[in-house]
Amino acid sequence: MLKRPNYLASLAASALLAVFVGLPVVLHAQDAVIVTETTAVVEAVEEEAPPYTTMEALQADPMLYAKFMIDNLWILIAAALVFIMHAGFSAVESGLCRSKNAVNILTKNLFIVATGILTYAAVGFSLMYPGDSWIANGWLGFGGFGIGYSPTVTDAETVFAKLTPAGYGLDMTTWADFIFQAMFAATAATIVSGAVAERVKLAPFMIFATLLLAILYPITGSWQWGGGWLSEAGFKDFAGSTIVHGVGGFAALACVIVLGPRLGKYLPNGKIRPILGHNMPLVAIGVFLLFLGWFGFNGGSVLSADPVLVSLVFVTTAIAGAAGIIAAMFGSWAILKKPDLSMALNGALAGLVGITAGADTVTPLSAVIIGAIAGILVVFAVIFFDKIKIDDPVGAISVHGVCGIWGTLAVGIFSFDAAHTVAIQALGTFSICATAFIFSLIVFGLLKLVMGVRVSAEEETAGLDIGEHGQEAYPDFQPVSEA
């Protein structure tokens, strides 16, 4: 048995935590003046609409064109930063699973990046942003196959109308808009790959991921970012706590329910057998890469290089991530007797997911609270899901599903824009998360009926690297294990 709980340590940890949450709450009350000032600045910024209507006018005005170039450039940089998150996901997932499944996990991650970009180019982008081409108004729209603009078009008016999405008020090219959003799509699907790792069959997973990217993600996204019924209702999801993370998390939950836990994880006597990750340094590096990418994920969601908003978003994002780390680290110390590194790393991501819905509409002090609560939530959620026999090797459901909902609701609580209410936030997050869950239950359930979604027991024991790929991740120093 672990030594008798060190009550002094638990007390110290709880006290630190109380200070961390209590102090910001107290200071939050003094925020009123700062809040009104920031709100005024933010509103002034948002009211500016692009004044150009032709490419000639845009390029003839050096100031306008310079602003266009800077806004566009920031979006491209942000897209590249979001891309790096896939390196982060790959490292986190493979590090938290056993070495005998590393090749399989990396293959799934690689597939998702590729499929994400291609599917989004083919149909996803125009399903998510149908413009005026709604089929079922506010619920389903489609702007046509492809990205929506080809470099071979030379007609001046078409060039302008198609190349710059000035129609919906964005100061960037259609390609920049596309590539930034395409990177987001893939991150939603990769959340599922972590939760189903170590026992899912490759082919049905690929089919499911493609359908998630082609149908579920863009359609639910269109309800908000594409100008659909949720945006009409006043729902706010700045960078996707619900649209990306909630969708991924609840799709993951449905798939894990259909798939079942790993062999030997839950013993018949009710005990939970931990299955240790094989490389903690890799997990840590992965989380740092994800944190880095989040500056693009949230920073780019301002959809311009506006210095006030982007700076604020960088600050709230970093603060929430930091608060998540501290909360999860000390939370796990208090609850589990020792600080758990993997929980602290999950805490970083939880804080980041939590701030993603409102990074541009909360104060830095609110960001501390949002991140800290997310960090505590994730510790409890990981333990909870294990208790109800939902086997999630990487904590994806806890980090993205649970904290995605929290982050979305938090906007209703902490936003300095009075138009955001918990009720509307709840409407948005529960409708999208429920849709993701039901869609995934049906699709993955059908795949289970038609082709089976789980590898055989022998293959699972020997490792998916051998079974699915005929390859090993560490052939030099890892003997292949049988039974």
Place this chain on the structure above:
Amino acid sequence: MKKIEAIIKPFKLEEVKDALADLGIEGMTVSEVKGFGRQKGHTEIYRGSEYTVDFLPKIKIEVVLSDALLESATAAIVKAAKTGKIGDGKVFVSSVEEAIRIRTDETGEDAV
């Protein structure tokens, strides 16, 4: 010829190797093993679930030597590997029927 198999605590490897080298014994095979005797394991915790680690890492040293060196070698190993705490390990001695040096085809005591 005799074979000594010694299971010792990993951090004692250098000391034991040096003690054997002082006696003129410079060939040995070392493997990383896991095991337990009367020393119990310990409890660890991973993401909220506790588990016991029964098998503790040890080092196994195998030395084949002439009968003349046996007593001093075993004494040297025991002295170097002892900490006085539980889990110090064990030494086993067995007889070896034949030994062959691959490079030169020497056999018997010339090969060890």
